[in-house]
Amino acid sequence: MNTALTAFDLARLQFAFTISFHIIFPALSIGLASFIAVLEWRWLKTGKAYYKDLCLFWSKIFAVAFGMGVVSGVVMSYEFGTNWSGFSSFAGPVTGPLLMYEVMTAFFLEAGFLGIMLFGWQRVGPRAHFGATLMVALGTLISTFWILASNSWMQTPQGFEVVNGQVVPLDWFKIIFNPSFPYRLAHMAIAAFIVGALVVAAVGAWHLLKGRRDAAIKKMFSMALWMLLVLAPVQAFVGDQHGINTREYQPAKIAAIEGLWDTEKGGTALNLFGLPDMQAETTRYAVSIPHLGSLILTHSWDGEIRGLKSFPREDRPNSTVVFWSFRVMVGLGVLMILMSLVAWVLRRGDRLYESKWFLRFVVAMGPTGFITLLAGWITTEVGRQPWVVYGVMRTVQAVSPLTAQQVGISLMAFVVVYFLVFGTGVYYMLKLMRNGPTPPGHTPDVLPGNSPDHTARRPLSAADAMIDAA
Known part of the structure; x- marks a missing residue:
């Protein structure tokens, strides 16, 4: 029996590998973006400093997750053309516009306000900064909307006809709001919030085990468990x-x-x-x-x-x-x-x-x-x-x-690069989590990049800890 993997098998394996790496970062950033917005709202409403401490802390981790999500997502968009050109040619008139809508709405919204959220604490007023944080959180949810619309259409397609071997859209409302879309959207959005809540709860529990009992640690631990209970x-x-x-x-x-x-x-x-x-x-x-x-x-x-x-x-x-x-x-x-x-x-x-x-x-x-x-x-x-x-x-x-050799070489390259790049990113996030929120009495006024003599240019600039062990 011939057990050699074909180009088709390797292409499926490669896409499974890359999407598995990709999905964990957007899920975490979706959950954390909304959590940070709630924390900032509580800080504006109560004036309690530990809410701002938590905003600054989780914004660093969000910045790393967001950066990793963008990088891994760009790779997947190229895969559609290199490994799955048959699908792109056939279904592109539907999936192409849906992904374009995601870029034009969600990504532009996130990109437009992300810098203010991460580096604007000393440059805009508190309410304007909170508005930027809300826009970033909204952007992550809009992105979820369009990505799930595309995937759901592939699962339960409607609103189209096939002409000369290519999908032709007939009713965009039916395409977007296909039969499985509401359930998949709700399931994925809630899953992202649960992912974020579990990470927040675990970080809080770890610091409680290490002996910290300050208000910031207790508050994030308590809020995450209330979220999970619901x-x-x-x-x-x-x-x-x-x-x-x-x-x-x-x-x-x-x-x-x-x-x-x-x-x-x-x-x-x-x-x-x-x-x-x-x-x-x-x-x-x-x-x-x-x-x-x-x-x-x-x-x-x-x-x-x-x-x-x-x-x-x-x-x-x-x-x-x-x-x-x-x-x-x-x-x-x-x-x-x-x-x-x-x-x-x-x-x-x-x-x-x-x-x-x-x-x-x-x-x-x-x-x-x-x-x-x-x-x-x-x-x-x-x-x-x-x-x-x-x-x-x-x-x-x-x-x-493609040939099996072509796909196999690119798969091996992906495995090496992904474990190196994203493994480093995960390690860095774990290091930030281990350090925890700033202890009481040591709250920085600004995130890195907010000083008058420094203008940050990248989301990862918000995470200031050295990547090597402290």
């Missing part, structure tokens, strides 16, 4: 609605997620555990609960869910992958809900800041937002296969006419 259950509800939508428009994806091969009459069981085997068309070692699949996915006792065998082999997603990626996402989501409920109980007992076992748990949960985010996107994108535009264009038709 958003984690809401995300579960949105995910449930998203699943129902997916069952209607992408039934093969649902069957693959559940490891369901046969259409069960009178109610569908839920496979809690198992090993889907694509060749044997079965889920081995399945541990199932009768009727639970119907209750979750149809909200009825005997709702019917189509099995994978009802779809042609060439139209089936890889159940082995999405079965487990989905369970990683859901399992960690349940842990997030549990953590926020425990925090609420400890808060009522006045033990929130002193329970060391819980603080260690929160620190350990810090990276789970990113893991859950990646698991969710793996479920979404692998579950769409073998289609790049669902039901319209197959992924194999989208790839550029």
Whole structure:
């Protein structure tokens, strides 16, 4: 059996690698931008210095995440032309304008106000600065809107026709507000806020374990846990609605997620555990609960869910992958809900800041937002296969006419450069987090670059700590 990877396989692997690196940075910057806006609003309203301390601290980390997100995003835009020219030629009349709208609205908004947010503390008034911070936060959300509109159209396409082998837009309202868009937008936006809240909570817990008990540390820790208490259950509800939508428009994806091969009459069981085997068309070692699949996915006792065998082999997603990626996402989501409920109980007992076992748990949960985010996107994108535009264009038709050697060399280069550049960026953010907010009595008046004799030019200029170990 020939196991050599083809140019198509390597192109898919390269895109999966680059998008996995890219998505973690915008998700963090979306969550932090809104958090910083709330902190600055509280500072203007109360005048309490620790809110400004937190603004200055998290602005540094936001600047690094934003810079890394922009760099990694530019690479992906080139990939569409180099590795996926078939897709660009076919779907460009839809995806091109959507991405252009993102640049013309969100990116320009962010770029226009980012400098004021990071370096304008001494150059504009407090209200004008707060307005700039709000515009940056709004820009990150508008960017999410357009990116999710493009991706959702690829998942549930409508509002177009195919003429001479190319998509022709007919109704932009239908294209943007396609059937899965509202659910994907809400799911992704909430996920970004949860990612940010988990990072903030973990940093607060780490400093509490190190003995800091000042107001800034307690406040960011408390605010993050309140956010998780609200958003984690809401995300579960949105995910449930998203699943129902997916069952209607992408039934093969649902069957693959559940490891369901046969259409069960009178109610569908839920496979809690198992090993889907694509060749044997079965889920081995399945541990199932009768009727639970119907209750979750149809909200009825005997709702019917189509099995994978009802779809042609060439139209089936890889159940082995999405079965487990989905369970990683859901399992960690349940842990997030549990953590926020425990925090609420400890808060009522006045033990929130002193329970060391819980603080260690929160620190350990810090990276789970990113893991859950990646698991969710793996479920979404692998579950769409073998289609790049669902039901319209197959992924194999989208790839550029390249050789395996060409794609393999570029993939190896990406791996080396990405781990070097973005690994350094992650290390630097961790270093900033370890240093923590400025202790009471040592609050700087300005961020780096705000002094009269220095004009900052890049977002990363806002992070002033040396990258080597202190």
